[in-house]
Amino acid sequence: MREFLLYYGMFAIYYVMAINSLYFIIMLFSFKSIMGILKSSIYSRFQALSGSEHVPPISILVPAYNEELTIIENVRSLLALNYPRYEVIVVNDGSKDDTLQVLIQEFSLTISKHLPVQPLLHTSQVRGIYHNPDFPNLYLIDKENGGKADSLNAGINLSHYPLIASIDADSLLEKDALIRIAKVYMENPEETVAIGGDIRIANGCKIENGVVKEIRLPDKFLPMMQSVEYLKAFLGGRIGWSAINGLIIVSGAFGVFRKDYVVKVGGYREGYPGEDMNIIIKLHKYMLENKLPYRVAFCPDAVCWTQAPDSLKILGSQRRRWGRGNLKNMIEYGKHMVLRPKYKLFGMLTLPFNILFETLNPYFRITGLLALIGYTLLDMTNSHVLLIYGLLNVLYGVLLGIGSLLLEEIAFRRYPRFQDIVKMLFYTILMFFGYRQIGVIWRFLGHIEYLRNNNSWGTMTRTSWQSKSNKNISSLEA
Amino acid sequence: MQTPLATAIVFVYALSGITVLGLLALFALKLRNLSAEKQARMCEEKYRDYFVYLQAYGEEEERLKVPYGEVTQKEKQLIQKKLFELMERFTGVHRQKLIQLCEDMGLVAHDLERLRSGWKWTRVDAAYNLGVMRSGQAAPDLLVLLQKSGANDPSLFIFARAIAKCARDAEDLRQMAEYVVRMKKNVHQLIVDMISDSQLDTTSFYTEWIRDKNPELVKIGLIGFAVHAQLELEPGLSRLVLSADKEVRIKAVKLMCRDIRYLNDQTIKDFLNHKDWEIRALIVKAIGAMQLADYVPALKKAVGDANWWVRHHSARSLTQLQAKGFSALCDILREEGSNPKSEMAQQIIQEELEKAERSLGGEPSTEKLLDYNEKLHLYRKSCKKTISTVQAMEG
Numbered sequence: 001m002r003e004f005l006l007y008y009g010m011f012a013i014y015y016v017m018a019i020n021s022l023y024f025i026i027m028l029f030s031f032k033s034i035m036g037i038l039k040s041s042i043y044s045r046f047q048a049l050s051g052s053e054h055v056p057p058i059s060i061l062v063p064a065y066n067e068e069l070t071i072i073e074n075v076r077s078l079l080a081l082n083y084p085r086y087e088v089i090v091v092n093d094g095s096k097d098d099t100l101q102v103l104i105q106e107f108s109l110t111i112s113k114h115l116p117v118q119p120l121l122h123t124s125q126v127r128g129i130y131h132n133p134d135f136p137n138l139y140l141i142d143k144e145n146g147g148k149a150d151s152l153n154a155g156i157n158l159s160h161y162p163l164i165a166s167i168d169a170d171s172l173l174e175k176d177a178l179i180r181i182a183k184v185y186m187e188n189p190e191e192t193v194a195i196g197g198d199i200r201i202a203n204g205c206k207i208e209n210g211v212v213k214e215i216r217l218p219d220k221f222l223p224m225m226q227s228v229e230y231l232k233a234f235l236g237g238r239i240g241w242s243a244i245n246g247l248i249i250v251s252g253a254f255g256v257f258r259k260d261y262v263v264k265v266g267g268y269r270e271g272y273p274g275e276d277m278n279i280i281i282k283l284h285k286y287m288l289e290n291k292l293p294y295r296v297a298f299c300p301d302a303v304c305w306t307q308a309p310d311s312l313k314i315l316g317s318q319r320r321r322w323g324r325g326n327l328k329n330m331i332e333y334g335k336h337m338v339l340r341p342k343y344k345l346f347g348m349l350t351l352p353f354n355i356l357f358e359t360l361n362p363y364f365r366i367t368g369l370l371a372l373i374g375y376t377l378l379d380m381t382n383s384h385v386l387l388i389y390g391l392l393n394v395l396y397g398v399l400l401g402i403g404s405l406l407l408e409e410i411a412f413r414r415y416p417r418f419q420d421i422v423k424m425l426f427y428t429i430l431m432f433f434g435y436r437q438i439g440v441i442w443r444f445l446g447h448i449e450y451l452r453n454n455n456s457w458g459t460m461t462r463t464s465w466q467s468k469s470n471k472n473i474s475s476l477e478a
Numbered sequence: 479m480q481t482p483l484a485t486a487i488v489f490v491y492a493l494s495g496i497t498v499l500g501l502l503a504l505f506a507l508k509l510r511n512l513s514a515e516k517q518a519r520m521c522e523e524k525y526r527d528y529f530v531y532l533q534a535y536g537e538e539e540e541r542l543k544v545p546y547g548e549v550t551q552k553e554k555q556l557i558q559k560k561l562f563e564l565m566e567r568f569t570g571v572h573r574q575k576l577i578q579l580c581e582d583m584g585l586v587a588h589d590l591e592r593l594r595s596g597w598k599w600t601r602v603d604a605a606y607n608l609g610v611m612r613s614g615q616a617a618p619d620l621l622v623l624l625q626k627s628g629a630n631d632p633s634l635f636i637f638a639r640a641i642a643k644c645a646r647d648a649e650d651l652r653q654m655a656e657y658v659v660r661m662k663k664n665v666h667q668l669i670v671d672m673i674s675d676s677q678l679d680t681t682s683f684y685t686e687w688i689r690d691k692n693p694e695l696v697k698i699g700l701i702g703f704a705v706h707a708q709l710e711l712e713p714g715l716s717r718l719v720l721s722a723d724k725e726v727r728i729k730a731v732k733l734m735c736r737d738i739r740y741l742n743d744q745t746i747k748d749f750l751n752h753k754d755w756e757i758r759a760l761i762v763k764a765i766g767a768m769q770l771a772d773y774v775p776a777l778k779k780a781v782g783d784a785n786w787w788v789r790h791h792s793a794r795s796l797t798q799l800q801a802k803g804f805s806a807l808c809d810i811l812r813e814e815g816s817n818p819k820s821e822m823a824q825q826i827i828q829e830e831l832e833k834a835e836r837s838l839g840g841e842p843s844t845e846k847l848l849d850y851n852e853k854l855h856l857y858r859k860s861c862k863k864t865i866s867t868v869q870a871m872e873g
Contacts, residue, residue, distance in 0.1 A: 114829045
């Protein structure tokens with residue numbers, strides 16, 4: 001028994017080394033790309049470009065379910081973007097609160113029951129489309145509840161432009177975020193099928209009229225943890241993955257897509273969470289099967305600020321949902337694409353990496369830790385094995401955290417103060433003493449929920465950007 | 479018991495070392511950035527009056543003076559940054575004088591030297607700077623650097639834009655455009671945007687490019703030609719409609735659809751029956767925009783096109799052709815059964831009636847009232863709809 005526990009523990013140690021080494025290699029790709037991103041960003045005349053008629057028009061889709069507290073600020077921020085030609089399509093997904101009414105009232109919208117809609121994708125019943133000629137680039141679709149994917153599909157049907165941007169209703173775009181993404185698209189329009197933006201945590205920031213006026217780190221523990229986590233995932237991970245065209249996800253909070261290809265792959269998948277990962281996997285699959293040159297890009301200087309859950313209950317619900325979505329996607333596509341040369345790097349590296357190191361991560365980590373604890377309890381003289389396991393986890397995690405902070409400091413410098421760096425470093429270390437372990441358990445619970453066929457969105461909470469008042473709202477159920 | 483932990487222990491030591499190095503680098507970088515910001519603020523303060531002088535005397539005849547006293551290299555860089563901000567803001571004489579000042583301060587010479595640096599990013603910085611300073615001298619070196627940039631090199635577009643700004647003649651721009659389209663597909667819009675930064679008069683060479691043999695240059699020419707309103711007709715456009723390249727065909731038709739002089743009866747008919755739906759959509763849209771009421775029957779037929787956009791634009795164009803067009807839309811409802819053609823006609827009619835009804839809010843003018851009544855009358859008359867449907871519309 002002792003030997004079995006030890007060897008399983010050793011396997012867990014090498015698993016941790018392998019997973020983190022791969023993350024480290026991906027981060028090195030991020031470092032390789034960062035100077036190009038930086039120079040390309042600072043030497044692009046975004047101000048001039050935002051007035052150029054050569055920039056492609058974009059339809060911004062905002063699915064909204066029970067978003068009465070944040071939706072007005074969000075739409076106002078979208079209507080004030082520096083972008084030459086775009087439309088904002090808010091999709092009210094059968095909200096039970098006053099999302100529809102506040103929008104109608106705020107923008108004096110009137111119903112246009114017969115606005116022509118291209119029937120590209122199947123969606124739930126549309127009750128009406130609202131519009132006001134005084135806000136010519138704002139549309140509001142009111143439809144039966146059908147989930148986020150269904151709302152995005154309804155938005156696609158109404159959209160008038162060749163590019164679509166999906167944006168969460170609780171997120172705020174920086175004024176030039178869209179033009180920065182458009183620049184990435186314009187530099188390779190032939191091959192670019194999707195571009196993701198950088199998501200950052202807005203908790204703690206000073207926000208006025210839907211615009212982040214002063215950037216501050218969150219005061220609360222959980223949003224602060226997520227701030228560090230997002231920085232690591234987006235700067236350390238996604239820049240690197242996009243450099244080798246292996247990006248598996250473009251965040252649902254902010255991404256831009258070629259509409260024609262999204263339609264070709266059947267639009268967003270309904271019925272399960274993880275539709276943001278699903279659409280990217282489908283795009284990879286379609287392009288590779290049809291032998292079309294393509295890329296899924298990431299634009300780290302196009303920033304979208306989002307509200308992070310600040311209670312364990314809400315965060316747990318979100319992470320379990322992510323776990324379910326990830327598992328569903330891996331089961332659905334893994335069996336057809338993994339290790340098939342036809343799917344090139346995506347099938348040979350991205351998907352296996354995701355399955356081994358993301359989907360199965362909770363199992364190896366939890367069982368490995370338990371095995372080593374068990375082994376140590378049986379033989380206290382070999383407790384250093386457990387210590388090495390812990391040290392490897394913490395050291396690699398901290399190193400990856402430092403790497404992300406370096407990337408941030410080289411290229412973006414959104415957090416101006418010295419103490420911001422110190423605070424983020426502190427939380428990077430703190431993360432390994434409880435938070436990460438809970439995260440692993442949430443993911444595991446998400447898998448159990450998936451197996452039990454629980455597809456609800458769980459409880460979501462929105463806080464008004466204006467006030468601190470919280471309001472619990474029910475799930476975004478399909 | 480012997481455990482295979484050796485590698486793991488080596489990893490722990492290696493990780494500890496790299497982590498400490500990373501930490502030192504992070505703190506050093508942060509401190510350097512904070513110090514650079516402080517220096518920039520101090521420099522801004524020190525030269526505040528000088529910057530006011532630069533803005534105030536930009537239109538005067540005399541040359542702008544270089545800053546008084548000893549200026550360090552670091553200060554020069556910061557002043558250059560400020561000058562660039564001003565150059566982006568001003569045009570004409572003021573910008574020209576600022577460019578002259580950059581030369582007088584030795585900034586152009588300094589960046590020309592940096593353009594030959596062994597460090598890639600130094601060359602990129604210099605290229606950008608020389609572009610902003612519109613240095614014609616830099617153009618040959620910039621072209622060489624551009625031609626060393628690969629398709630996935632982010633500096634490709636930085637060099638290309640710098641060349642557009644520094645271009646001495648059409649040949650520089652042509653070389654730049656030819657190289658970029660060789661490296662990247664379908665970036666014509668971005669190239670025209672870059673060329674718009676050029677100091678040269680671009681209208682004449684866009685016309686030349688339309689006649690070029692290289693289809694990529696033709697596409698750029700067509701986009702550029704569309705930006706600059708042309709008084710003269712371009713005879714080459716009709717030839718391009720027959721091009722084997724679909725994009726060229728569409729762009730040429732798009733241009734032709736902006737000017738009635740290109741559109742004779744035969745051309746319109748050809749476009750209406752064209753195999754490319756984009757061309758059919760363009761012409762039906764143009765018919766509405768140009769109020770060509772003679773083509774109501776053709777538009778009516780096009781509402782039944784296989785493509786949704788052609789149907790949509792045809793129906794919309796019919797609403798732009800006053801009563802005759804609206805009546806034709808209503809006729810579709812009467813003549814057709816339930817099919818995409820009548821569905822589209824129905825949607826557009828309802829939308830028009832809603833729009834007309836909405837415009838009656840407040841104190842409607844007689845004209846608006848007449849318009850609404852006429853549409854409603856045509857709808858009732860032609861569609862033979864039940865009273866209840868019409869009442870629902872009115873309600």
